[in-house]
Structure formats: structure tokens, C-alpha cells
Amino acid sequence: MKIAVVENNKILIKEVENLQLNNKKGAIVRVIGCGLCGSDIVKFIHKIAQDGTVLGHEIVAQIVEINSDTSFKSGDVIVTSHHIPCGECVYCRHGNVSMCRHFKETNLIPGGFSEYVYLSDEHLKNVAHLKPENLTEVEASFYEPLGCIVRAVKRAGLLNGDTALVVGLGSIGILTAQALNAYGYNVVGCDLISERIEFLKSFGIEAYDVRKLPDDLKADGIFMTSGADKAIDTALKYVRNGGKILVFSSTPHDEASYPNNEIYYRELTVLGSYSPSPADLKDSLELLRTGKVKVDKISTEYKLDDIQRAFDDTISNKIMKAYIKVKSDE
Numbered sequence: 219m220k221i222a223v224v225e226n227n228k229i230l231i232k233e234v235e236n237l238q239l240n241n242k243k244g245a246i247v248r249v250i251g252c253g254l255c256g257s258d259i260v261k262f263i264h265k266i267a268q269d270g271t272v273l274g275h276e277i278v279a280q281i282v283e284i285n286s287d288t289s290f291k292s293g294d295v296i297v298t299s300h301h302i303p304c305g306e307c308v309y310c311r312h313g314n315v316s317m318c319r320h321f322k323e324t325n326l327i328p329g330g331f332s333e334y335v336y337l338s339d340e341h342l343k344n345v346a347h348l349k350p351e352n353l354t355e356v357e358a359s360f361y362e363p364l365g366c367i368v369r370a371v372k373r374a375g376l377l378n379g380d381t382a383l384v385v386g387l388g389s390i391g392i393l394t395a396q397a398l399n400a401y402g403y404n405v406v407g408c409d410l411i412s413e414r415i416e417f418l419k420s421f422g423i424e425a426y427d428v429r430k431l432p433d434d435l436k437a438d439g440i441f442m443t444s445g446a447d448k449a450i451d452t453a454l455k456y457v458r459n460g461g462k463i464l465v466f467s468s469t470p471h472d473e474a475s476y477p478n479n480e481i482y483y484r485e486l487t488v489l490g491s492y493s494p495s496p497a498d499l500k501d502s503l504e505l506l507r508t509g510k511v512k513v514d515k516i517s518t519e520y521k522l523d524d525i526q527r528a529f530d531d532t533i534s535n536k537i538m539k540a541y542i543k544v545k546s547d548e
Contacts, residue, residue, distance in 0.1 A: 222274075222331035222525045222542075224267045229331075229526045236334060237327075239283045243339035245290065247279035252330035253359040253517065254528055254540035256390065260468055262529060274330025274542070275300035276362045278355045282334070288342045297361040298337060298346040299499055300326045316493035331525060333544055344496050350507040356541050357506060360513045363390065365494035365502035367397045367466075372498065373491045374464045376439045378402050383437035385452050386444025387414040387425065389516050389539035390466065394441050395423050400510040406435065408452070409444075414538070421512065428452055436461070443467055454480055462487040517541035 219236045222229050239246050253276030261267040281294045290296065302324045303315035310318050327336040337346065349358045367390065376382060380403050384395045387409035395407045395418055407418045407425040418425040426432075436458035442449050445467040453463045454476070463476075463486060476488055494502070505511040518537040520528040528540035 219333040220522060221272050221328060221333070222522060223269070224262060224271045224273065225269045227265070229262070229273075229529055231523055231525070237336050239285060239336070241285065242336075243285055245281050245284040245286060245337045245342060247277075247296070247335050247337055248282050249277050249279045249330060249332060249335055249544040250295070250355050251359055251519075251541055251543045251545065252277045253363065254532060254542060255363060256388070256467075259529065259532055263533065272329030272332050274332070275326055276359050277326065277330040277335065278349060278358045278361075279335060280545075284342075286339050286342050288339070288346075290342055290346065290348075295349045295355075296346050297349055297358050297503065298326075298341055299362045299365065299494070299496075300324070300330075300341075300345075301493060302340050302344045303495060315495045321493070331522065331542060331544070333522075345499055347500070347503055350503065353506055354514070356517050356519065357513050359517070359541055360393070360506060360511075361499065361503055362494070364393055364397065364505060364511060364513075365499035366390075366492070367394050368501045368505070369494040369498040370394065370441065370464055370466050370491035371397050371401055373489060374439045374441070374462055376403055376462070379404065380438035381406065381436075382439045382441060383408065383431075383435065383456050384441045384443060385428070385449045386442065386446070386467065387411070387418055388443065391441075391443040392418055392421075392516060392538070393511060393513070394443055394466070395425075396421055396511040397505065398441070399423055400505055403439075406431075406437070411535070417515075417538075431456060438462070439464060441466060450476060457486060459484045460486070462489065465490045519543050521546075 252274040258273040301321045303310045303318040304320035382398045382403045384391050384407040398405045408428040415425045440453040440457045440463045517539045522544050531537045
């Protein structure tokens, strides 16, 4: 089978032996396609992923072999996430599921950018779902990233009718704005790229060039989906006193920080959000299935053999998001 591996600062295609279930519990699935996540980009450009790593986790796949007590069967097309919380540790009991040790240790084997993947029985029981028939494979690949956003929206704990400002309109920002809108908040988005501003407007959501935001705008919650250092300045300028800043991005420099006195005197709440729980993922799939969040024009498709170009085009902002079509047309 083909896999795409990190090697010497490149993504290379290699041939390895096919996976075997060998009477283990779980399933072997054939990956139809896999979205390229921003975290994959970060792991690649900052050399966090070691050589030999197969990145990718936003998969849509078809079961080819299964040994499970679940109702899934061979031939089913499914979506799944890669991490599973234990549900019992101190982190899970406090709602910090993505800090759970078991969560961090569970994963897809070998990774989503592979022709075949092994899913444990635990994956099948907790985070896998049948692909809704009304969703294309590309649309269904947003199941996991939208789950991350659902968690962020919940963690922010805004009140019905509150105003939310989304800073950064990449694929995550576009999804975040739509999710906030679906949950009943007043949403404004901002970016520097005019095409992305107009794209958000096409969903009926207010959007501005960040340099032209109304001076009197004061948001109850800021959703920082841009990792640019200046996004922090934007967040501080437009959050109301007593408001919240939710960080859903990593910054390129560790020294990026929030002024302590602003947080103190203005009684701001600054919090982060990372990965979803099984319940968040279920809610995500429902938002996609019902069309409350639309994703049909976000991704650009690439073949697995062209995955390096997909990484390069994403890094250079040539595209908003890449979808790697793994299963070749037969």
C-alpha cells in the first residue's frame, strides 16, 4: 500500500506492506480521502513530526475487514476521529478531554495519508459514524475539524444573542463563523485577504478587512483562528470589558503574549480550545448533515501522489484547504 511520510523536510510517497487485522478487534479501512489539517502543516514546517511519520487524521474511509461487536460491516463508508478520551481521568472529569493521556496515545495507524488504516475497536465504538448519504466524501471529511470548532464554541460559553468576532478567515475561521451563527450568536468575521472576506459574506455573515472593522465594535467573545502575532492586538482592541478571548490557533513565536494588566483591569477571560470529545463530534456531523454549516467550496482536491504540492499550496496561502484524494478512481 502507498503511504505519505515525512522525510528530510519533504512529504514522500512510499510503498509498504498492506495492513493485516490478524484476528485483532477493530477494522482495516481503505481511505477514500483525508483533509489536510493546520496541525499537519505546523508539525511539518516546525519539524515536530519525526521522519517516517504519516500525518493526516481527517479521514473518510470504507471498511474492508472488520472484527467488532459494533453494527458496522464491511463496505460501510465511515468518518472517524483519531483520538479517544478515557472518560475517567481528572482531565476528562473536568471536561478537558484533549489533555487526557489516553486521548493523546490513541491514533490512526499509520495515519490518514495512507491507502489503508487500522482502526481499533475503541475508535469504532466511540468516534466513528456512518457517512450521511447526503454528504460527499469531501464534505464528510470536515467531521473532525468541525468537531474541534463545536468544542471551542461550547467552551466559550457565550449567551444567546451575544456578538462574536472571528479573527482570521482560513478554513477554520470560515467554519467557526458558520458554527457560531448556527448556535444563535451575532457573528462578524475579519481577515486581510479580500477573497476570504467575500467568501464569508456569501453565507450571509458580516465580514470586514481587519483594518476596516468598525471602531465601535465590542464583541462578547473573540475567536482567534489566526496564528499571526497581530491577531492578539486585534482581539484586545475589539473585545468588550469583561469579555472572552478564545485561542484556537498557534502563533509562530513563543514570546507572543497577552498584556497582564489588560487581562487584570478589564477582567478578560482568555482560554484555549484544542480537540473535541465524542459528543462534540456527533454534534459536528449533525451540523454538516443538516446543512447548517456548509463546506462544499472550501477544499481543493489533490491526488495522494501530489501531496507535497498540497502542503506547499496551503503554506503559501494559494488555497484555503487541501483534500487529499487517496482512493484512486477505478
